[in-house]
Amino acid sequence: MSTVSTQRKGKPARAKPPAESASPQQGSLVERKLQRLGLIEPQDFVVHLPIRYEDETQIVPIASLRPGQSGQVEAEVLRSEVLFRPRRQLSALVADDSGELALRWLNFYSSQQKQLAVGNRIRIRGELRSGFQGPEMVHPRVTVAGTALPSALTPVYPTTDGLSQPSLRRAIDKALETADLEDTLGPEILGRYGLIPFAQAIRVLHHPPPDVSYSDLIERGHPAWRRIKFDELLAQQLSLALARAARLKQKARPLAAGAGLLLALRANLPFRLTAAQERVACEISNDLLRAFPMHRLLQGDVGSGKTIVAALAAAQAIEAGAQVAIMAPTEILAEQHYLKLAGWLQPLGVEIAWLTGSLSIKKRREAGERIASGQAQLVVGTQALIQDKVVFAQLGLIVLDEQHRFGVGQRLQLSRKGEAVKGGTEFIPHQLNMSATPIPRTLAMTFFADLDVSAIDELPPGRSPVVTKLVADTRRSEVVAHVSTEIRAGRQAYWVCPLVEESEALQLQTAVDTHLWLTQALPDVRVGLIHGRLKSDEKAAIMAQFRQGDIDVLVATTVIEVGVDIPNASLMVVEHAERFGLAQLHQLRGRVGRGGNQSVCVLMYQTPLSQIARQRLRAMYETTDGFEIARRDLEQRGPGEFLGVRQSGQALLRFADLETDALLVGQAQELAAELLKSDIGMAKRHLKRWMRGKQDFLRT
Ligand code: ADP
Numbered sequence: 001m002s003t004v005s006t007q008r009k010g011k012p013a014r015a016k017p018p019a020e021s022a023s024p025q026q027g028s029l030v031e032r033k034l035q036r037l038g039l040i041e042p043q044d045f046v047v048h049l050p051i052r053y054e055d056e057t058q059i060v061p062i063a064s065l066r067p068g069q070s071g072q073v074e075a076e077v078l079r080s081e082v083l084f085r086p087r088r089q090l091s092a093l094v095a096d097d098s099g100e101l102a103l104r105w106l107n108f109y110s111s112q113q114k115q116l117a118v119g120n121r122i123r124i125r126g127e128l129r130s131g132f133q134g135p136e137m138v139h140p141r142v143t144v145a146g147t148a149l150p151s152a153l154t155p156v157y158p159t160t161d162g163l164s165q166p167s168l169r170r171a172i173d174k175a176l177e178t179a180d181l182e183d184t185l186g187p188e189i190l191g192r193y194g195l196i197p198f199a200q201a202i203r204v205l206h207h208p209p210p211d212v213s214y215s216d217l218i219e220r221g222h223p224a225w226r227r228i229k230f231d232e233l234l235a236q237q238l239s240l241a242l243a244r245a246a247r248l249k250q251k252a253r254p255l256a257a258g259a260g261l262l263l264a265l266r267a268n269l270p271f272r273l274t275a276a277q278e279r280v281a282c283e284i285s286n287d288l289l290r291a292f293p294m295h296r297l298l299q300g301d302v303g304s305g306k307t308i309v310a311a312l313a314a315a316q317a318i319e320a321g322a323q324v325a326i327m328a329p330t331e332i333l334a335e336q337h338y339l340k341l342a343g344w345l346q347p348l349g350v351e352i353a354w355l356t357g358s359l360s361i362k363k364r365r366e367a368g369e370r371i372a373s374g375q376a377q378l379v380v381g382t383q384a385l386i387q388d389k390v391v392f393a394q395l396g397l398i399v400l401d402e403q404h405r406f407g408v409g410q411r412l413q414l415s416r417k418g419e420a421v422k423g424g425t426e427f428i429p430h431q432l433n434m435s436a437t438p439i440p441r442t443l444a445m446t447f448f449a450d451l452d453v454s455a456i457d458e459l460p461p462g463r464s465p466v467v468t469k470l471v472a473d474t475r476r477s478e479v480v481a482h483v484s485t486e487i488r489a490g491r492q493a494y495w496v497c498p499l500v501e502e503s504e505a506l507q508l509q510t511a512v513d514t515h516l517w518l519t520q521a522l523p524d525v526r527v528g529l530i531h532g533r534l535k536s537d538e539k540a541a542i543m544a545q546f547r548q549g550d551i552d553v554l555v556a557t558t559v560i561e562v563g564v565d566i567p568n569a570s571l572m573v574v575e576h577a578e579r580f581g582l583a584q585l586h587q588l589r590g591r592v593g594r595g596g597n598q599s600v601c602v603l604m605y606q607t608p609l610s611q612i613a614r615q616r617l618r619a620m621y622e623t624t625d626g627f628e629i630a631r632r633d634l635e636q637r638g639p640g641e642f643l644g645v646r647q648s649g650q651a652l653l654r655f656a657d658l659e660t661d662a663l664l665v666g667q668a669q670e671l672a673a674e675l676l677k678s679d680i681g682m683a684k685r686h687l688k689r690w691m692r693g694k695q696d697f698l699r700t
């Protein structure tokens, strides 16, 4: 403890051994951590590839370090102490011939303090930052000075809490000794696409030779990366094509409409379908006639009128004697669908059931019975629909609204709700996925090779695009005045409260405060409040009041983000718009502009804006086109996050990038088709290497 020069109140530094030290239990701990990364068999380690590399081949003088850059130095410890202000930290000063360097740790072990004993010579690696007291390294890595330097770049792997890079590296190297690195692709194919052998690529990436170009490795332009990306894309294309082939072999009940319900529904509509709606309705109708399950994505921008298209499909299915399930991601949205569909279909004699998690046990049981007996022809609800207990008599069509909001697992569960028919054949329900998040072509092509896509590319007539205004929140009073004018003109407004990601309670509090404040600021206006903590009947009651015009301004958290359709609302105010993502802002803006009135979306922001927030707000200001927004969103966020696969914990593509590797995507597609026709064995070998444990995921 000689290095502790300032120690108050006797809070001794805890002696906690680093996670990687080897005792028998520790071994299994490391194994558990490895498992968490999906690293079980040698094969898994082989393709657990570095996210970056560090250059530890050189020692540089302290004076040559620049802020923002990483570097490695060797120096002598001049001072080292534990400070307690502003918080407990380990602080040290070291020097070499060229200059001095400050080091700081906010969490540390006593072993680190020992390493930093005054007079010790140490090797330090880290990023130089400009701190309050001048340049410093925070949490640098420290080892003893004078040991041999590596001759090649050091890989840095994706890891998890408590699993150090050295232990992970050791585990990978060990696995590489026994793993099968045989090429899955033949020499002719490698030649044709200019690919290097798999084993060579793997060796280069785990142990870059000294002469390899640092930037090629980092930018992933090296032939080794190219090979890996190609392999990954090929595996993806293969499994999507296989999924499609499997689907075509499945049995679905063909659903042909008669001359009654569908025609009656069309005849009663208060509007004429747009040409785009007619076209997609026709595509869906044809799919439903087939004896294998439809798997179609209906995409259409917010407000383009997807619900009626779903209703037409439902009418066709019901008329053919099948049951239809329509599932929405929130109760508010499910309720709205229920009201709308009931309005259209109940007068025509269709039996509708309503099922959500918040129903009383009794009501749920009643609904369950009507569904199981087949009496309920149309079932509208939330996730509750996919609970195991819900049994359908003859489910023929599933509609998922805002499909990207559902987890992969949920989608999978629903598609298994088919009917087991006497005689053994199982009918899989047709499936219609609806989304207002338009998926850019490149994405649709790769992620959804087994999904047919229909697009509504036109809005109903008479809509003028929503005008977007960006307003600093210092001009709040002007916004309130705008609300007041709009209400006096007989229209309605939403006021969306800021997203508070770190705390739901705080978010709720903000909504309550905003409600109070607006009520006072607009004394003659009826201000309502809706948020996720309300009971569902309370939420439903408030939405009903807003729909009927008994509430003028609805203060809301993001519970109203998707799907809500109140045509008389013409003003959307979003507070702290800089905290929302692009897709979310587009969804929010889509809540207005649904009637004939000129609508306005006010995005209030607080300065200073980050670079990315500025880009997002600009995108919102510049365009109302959902496809363009989606394209920019993809650019800013990357495909994994875009598709919501991040929630499922496993992005489909780890190495390839659909935008920058578009050429490889095309080649992989071509080769996948060829292999499936002429060399199934090769296809299977390849899939086995790349798709361990992911097959289910791909099927959705
Ligand atoms: P979304 O595609 O966002 O789900 P909705 O289905 O909620 O859109 O439709 C938006 C609004 O437009 C609804 O009020 C709906 O009744 C109306 N609508 C749909 N199709 C038409 C049409 N062809 N002409 C006029 N209004 C339409």
Ligand code: MG
Binding pocket: 306, 307, 401, 563
């Ligand atoms: Mg909708």
